Every structure is written in C-alpha cells, then in structure tokens.
Amino acid sequence: MKKLSKSLEDYIEAIYIASEGKNFCRVKDIQKVLNVSKPSIVNALSILKEEGLIVQEKYGYVSLTKDGERKAKNVYKKHKIITEFVEKIFEVENVDAQKIACEIEHIVDKNIYERMEKISKNFNERTKIVLYGEKDETDGSKTR
Amino acid sequence: MKKLSKSLEDYIEAIYIASEGKNFCRVKDIQKVLNVSKPSIVNALSILKEEGLIVQEKYGYVSLTKDGERKAKNVYKKHKIITEFVEKIFEVENVDAQKIACEIEHIVDKNIYERMEKISKNFNERTKIVLYGEKDETDGSKTR
DNA sequence: CCAAAATGTTAGTTTTGACTAATAAAGTTT
DNA sequence: AAACTTTATTAGTCAAAACTAACATTTTGG
Structure with missing residues (x-):
C-alpha cells in the first residue's frame, strides 16, 4: 500500500496502457508507451514486483496483479x-x-x-x- | 540563458522572496523560505553563481544579478x-x-x-x- | 578583546532514475 | 536444427538533489 514515486506511477500506468485488450504485455510494449531504455524499464519492473503490483517470469510477459491494476x-x-x-x-x-x-x-x-x-x-x-x-x-x- | 532545473527555479524564487524589500539576503533567510539544509542551499548557490544569476562573497550576502532578478x-x-x-x-x-x-x-x-x-x-x-x-x-x- | 553563538562551507553519503555496452534467452526462418 | 533476429537482462556509470557531521568564519555580548 506504499505510495509510489512519480516515475513508478508512470510505469504502472504505461503497463496498463500497453496491456490494452489483453491482460499482459512485454517490456518492448512498455517501451513504446514511455520513452525510456529497456534497462530502465527492467529496473522499474523489479521494484513493482517487490511491491506486489505486477508479476513477470524471466523473459516473460508482464501482467498487473489485482492491486497493481487498481x-x-x-x-x-x-x-x-x-x-x-x-x-x-x-x-x-x-x-x-x-x-x-x-x-x-x-x-x-x-x-x-x-x-x-x-x-x-x-x-x-x-x-x-x-x-x-x-x-x-x-x-x-x-x-x- | 540556459534553462534552470525545477529545483534551481525554486531556489532563485526563494532568494527573491527572501530579499523582499532589500536587494540581498542570507543563506539562513533562504532556508526559512525553502525547507532544506544549509549545505543544499550552498550547493545550489554555487550553480546559480556559475550561471551568473547571483553574486555572493564567501560568508557574505547573496544577491541577484540583473539576469537573476529577471x-x-x-x-x-x-x-x-x-x-x-x-x-x-x-x-x-x-x-x-x-x-x-x-x-x-x-x-x-x-x-x-x-x-x-x-x-x-x-x-x-x-x-x-x-x-x-x-x-x-x-x-x-x-x-x- | 576574546569566548560563545550564529552563520556558512566542505566533505562525504544516499537515493532515485536515467543511460550504454555487453550478454543471455526466446523465437523465427530456411 | 543452426543461424539470425528479436527481446530481455545484467553490470556498471552518471547526474541531480537531497542529507549529516565536521569544520571555518563572522558577529556579538560580557
């Protein structure tokens, strides 16, 4: 329930947008929405995982948890x-x-x-x- | 004429406010306006000096240049x-x-x-x- | 006039959020 | 299935902006 930083809010919003229609997306889809490098995204994802807001297997799809979606x-x-x-x-x-x-x-x-x-x-x-x-x-x- | 960062804009604005009435102020006056530590202010001042937006002698008063005031x-x-x-x-x-x-x-x-x-x-x-x-x-x- | 208080500076860390270059895994094509 | 392409990750850097602790200078009061 911790408050996200501005930048993490941007990332989670981007994941939501990149997942439109489906319930998952890829790192590159996020990259299309935000304009940052892949490593920056991977780094942000690792924090969002810790916070329990997304799930992702290595080299796999990213998807929002219930909490994350909210x-x-x-x-x-x-x-x-x-x-x-x-x-x-x-x-x-x-x-x-x-x-x-x-x-x-x-x-x-x-x-x-x-x-x-x-x-x-x-x-x-x-x-x-x-x-x-x-x-x-x-x-x-x-x-x- | 370089664009200032958000934080430097805050500092220069604070200097302006802290100088109200006079045309100079002290580090501690700036501290009252912003809520940051003195070293943070000193550091910001050093950049504003480089940019030619303020002048200050060591341990002395801070004042805005023409450019700075603008x-x-x-x-x-x-x-x-x-x-x-x-x-x-x-x-x-x-x-x-x-x-x-x-x-x-x-x-x-x-x-x-x-x-x-x-x-x-x-x-x-x-x-x-x-x-x-x-x-x-x-x-x-x-x-x- | 000199000791204490007030003020300012330096040095060294920390956090956040970005980057590039190099590497690794997955997917595709022939 | 080997080679090539696409996608993802790791490792290592960097810069901005803040902090604390320690030190330096100036001002002030007895």
Missing part, C-alpha cells in the same frame, strides 16, 4: 480527467494536454481532480465565454 | 498567477493552492499561465456557478 486504473483515470480539463479550459491540443496531464497527475489530490471532472462535464460554449470574459448577452454584469 | 520575477509571477487560479477555480485554501502552484509553476508554459491570468481576472460568483453547473437563472440551456 493503482494503474487510478492513475490512468486521473490522467484522462486532467487531460480533458486542460484541453477544454485552456483550449490546447490533445497532445499538449497529455503532456501537461502526465506531470500534473502526480501532484493533484482527489478533491482537485474530482472538481476537474465536474467542470469538464459541465463545460460548454458558454462556459468558455464566461471564463474568458467575452461579451455574454445573457448577462448584464461587468468585470469592471 | 528569472526570479518570472518564476514568482507564474507562482502567484497559478496560486490565484487554483484558489479560485478549485476553491481551496491559499496554503494548499501555494503547494500546488509550487509544482505546477515548473510545468506550464506561457500560453497556459496567461490564460490562467485571464480567467482569474474575470472570475466572479457567476463563473463559479457556470463552472460547476449549478442552476443559473440567467440561462435557459442545460448541459443535457
């Missing part, structure tokens, strides 16, 4: 929520929002990303107008 | 903008917003924090209502 889903969910929030609120490309989400996902707590989720859900054209203070016919008030 | 102000400005944004948008205490800002300030680019600034400027009660999708009398539309 953590991975958690991180991944945050990632998606943050990406959507950043995309909508700041009007940036998905690729850029992804990059920002990758970093922020290790920082914000539950309260914050649940609020991001709510905001994203309610987001529409008018939100944008209100946010950036452009003229809004439905309202008489001014920001002064 | 960078420091930049980081500090980002910090303030992000803090305000987080406080308002997510309705969190200033202390918590500060913590988040400390981390995000090293991540987001100019485009993003300028947008944060705009949003903060325009922020009012109605923004909050629109953001979180509560009932808004002035509007007939629904988020579906």
Whole structure:
C-alpha cells in the first residue's frame, strides 16, 4: 500500500496502457508507451514486483496483479480527467494536454481532480465565454 | 540563458522572496523560505553563481544579478498567477493552492499561465456557478 | 578583546532514475 | 536444427538533489 514515486506511477500506468485488450504485455510494449531504455524499464519492473503490483517470469510477459491494476486504473483515470480539463479550459491540443496531464497527475489530490471532472462535464460554449470574459448577452454584469 | 532545473527555479524564487524589500539576503533567510539544509542551499548557490544569476562573497550576502532578478520575477509571477487560479477555480485554501502552484509553476508554459491570468481576472460568483453547473437563472440551456 | 553563538562551507553519503555496452534467452526462418 | 533476429537482462556509470557531521568564519555580548 506504499505510495509510489512519480516515475513508478508512470510505469504502472504505461503497463496498463500497453496491456490494452489483453491482460499482459512485454517490456518492448512498455517501451513504446514511455520513452525510456529497456534497462530502465527492467529496473522499474523489479521494484513493482517487490511491491506486489505486477508479476513477470524471466523473459516473460508482464501482467498487473489485482492491486497493481487498481493503482494503474487510478492513475490512468486521473490522467484522462486532467487531460480533458486542460484541453477544454485552456483550449490546447490533445497532445499538449497529455503532456501537461502526465506531470500534473502526480501532484493533484482527489478533491482537485474530482472538481476537474465536474467542470469538464459541465463545460460548454458558454462556459468558455464566461471564463474568458467575452461579451455574454445573457448577462448584464461587468468585470469592471 | 540556459534553462534552470525545477529545483534551481525554486531556489532563485526563494532568494527573491527572501530579499523582499532589500536587494540581498542570507543563506539562513533562504532556508526559512525553502525547507532544506544549509549545505543544499550552498550547493545550489554555487550553480546559480556559475550561471551568473547571483553574486555572493564567501560568508557574505547573496544577491541577484540583473539576469537573476529577471528569472526570479518570472518564476514568482507564474507562482502567484497559478496560486490565484487554483484558489479560485478549485476553491481551496491559499496554503494548499501555494503547494500546488509550487509544482505546477515548473510545468506550464506561457500560453497556459496567461490564460490562467485571464480567467482569474474575470472570475466572479457567476463563473463559479457556470463552472460547476449549478442552476443559473440567467440561462435557459442545460448541459443535457 | 576574546569566548560563545550564529552563520556558512566542505566533505562525504544516499537515493532515485536515467543511460550504454555487453550478454543471455526466446523465437523465427530456411 | 543452426543461424539470425528479436527481446530481455545484467553490470556498471552518471547526474541531480537531497542529507549529516565536521569544520571555518563572522558577529556579538560580557
């Protein structure tokens, strides 16, 4: 139940993504998702094994344990929520929002990303107008 | 003109804060702002000296050069903008917003924090209502 | 003015997370 | 099944950023 480091969170998230559809993946699949060398991955895997978050036989497939999957889903969910929030609120490309989400996902707590989720859900054209203070016919008030 | 690491950005920002009012500060003042050991600070200072961002004589005062002050102000400005944004948008205490800002300030680019600034400027009660999708009398539309 | 307190520096470690080069195992092809 | 290709691992390095303990300098108070 120990808290993972940022980098290990990235790895477990990558394993989850690389396993999409199946319930296992290979080191090289992880490599495609993250952009790091294989030895770096092997090293991270050894820690995740110790923590009981993945299983892997030597030269074999990597798969998440129950615990590992729970953590991975958690991180991944945050990632998606943050990406959507950043995309909508700041009007940036998905690729850029992804990059920002990758970093922020290790920082914000539950309260914050649940609020991001709510905001994203309610987001529409008018939100944008209100946010950036452009003229809004439905309202008489001014920001002064 | 080299890009500083996150940690060095924190140090230079701390120097700026610790020098408030004066144009110099001491190692122990920096220590009050950041929460790190003196040797860590000394080490960071040695790098900032190499980069020409501060000057300090042995056992003497630390002060920012023109370049250093420019960078420091930049980081500090980002910090303030992000803090305000987080406080308002997510309705969190200033202390918590500060913590988040400390981390995000090293991540987001100019485009993003300028947008944060705009949003903060325009922020009012109605923004909050629109953001979180509560009932808004002035509007007939629904988020579906 | 000199001893104690406050402040700053040096030296040496530690941890984390990355890398390259070399090696080993597994899989594929003919 | 031997040779070749792909994939994974090991071993050894490196850099950033922190720490503690020991030492050096400056400041201050009796």
